[in-house]
Amino acid sequence: MAAFLDFAIGVLIVSLVARVYNSSLQLWHLVLGGALAFLPDFDMIIPLVRKKYAGAEDHHASLMHRPILVLPAVTFAAWWLGGTPWAIVAFLCVFWHFVHDTKQFGDAGLAWFWPFSKKEWSLVGPEDPPQNPKVVDWIYGRWLTPSPMSFLEITIGATALAIGSYLVFGYRTAEVFFVLPLIGAFFVWGLFSTIKK
Numbered sequence: 001m002a003a004f005l006d007f008a009i010g011v012l013i014v015s016l017v018a019r020v021y022n023s024s025l026q027l028w029h030l031v032l033g034g035a036l037a038f039l040p041d042f043d044m045i046i047p048l049v050r051k052k053y054a055g056a057e058d059h060h061a062s063l064m065h066r067p068i069l070v071l072p073a074v075t076f077a078a079w080w081l082g083g084t085p086w087a088i089v090a091f092l093c094v095f096w097h098f099v100h101d102t103k104q105f106g107d108a109g110l111a112w113f114w115p116f117s118k119k120e121w122s123l124v125g126p127e128d129p130p131q132n133p134k135v136v137d138w139i140y141g142r143w144l145t146p147s148p149m150s151f152l153e154i155t156i157g158a159t160a161l162a163i164g165s166y167l168v169f170g171y172r173t174a175e176v177f178f179v180l181p182l183i184g185a186f187f188v189w190g191l192f193s194t195i196k197k
């Protein structure tokens with residue numbers, strides 16, 4: 001479910017940057033921004049599809065979750081393909097993702113300064129990474145279970161999505177984009193708790 005918050009903040013970033021640059025946006029621009037904010041978690045797509053998590057148990061240890069590598073690479077690629085506005089969008093989206101992966105901001109923790117430090121840095125300073133992280137816990141705990149945290153994330157995400165779509169498409173669309181995620185979240189949680197039983 002937290003993937004939704006990433007996506008929504010990505011949409012918001014694209015629409016804000018477009019505002020600053022006074023450029024008009026299309027739907028796919030927003031989708032691309034959302035995808036950029038979700039990009040580091042693409043490291044889970046293959047393990048999820050194959051349902052094999054060996055070597056992917058701590059997915060924050062994959063190369064996709066190494067800010068010092070990924071931030072310059074993504075920013076440069078975006079600048080090469082789309083110029084300065086997209087470089088700014090890409091940097092902000094991926095940077096946001098890593099902030100969200102940091103302890104206190106919704107996830108387990110991130111080794112911000114790898115390869116210089118293997119510790120997970122956050123507001124309380126450096127900590128050792130978890131010994132035996134379980135990716136199944138990450139999926140169920142982070143994505144499929146309703147909690148005050150996930151409810152807060154869905155609400156913030158729905159608000160970000162609404163502001164972003166308001167800036168581009170106006171009130172009507174913003175209303176839809178605010179309500180749909182909430183309905184979607186309750187649907188997924190309901191479905192999952194039924195399956196679990």
Ligand SMILES: [Zn+2]
Nearest residue numbers: 040041097101
């Ligand atoms: Zn991540």
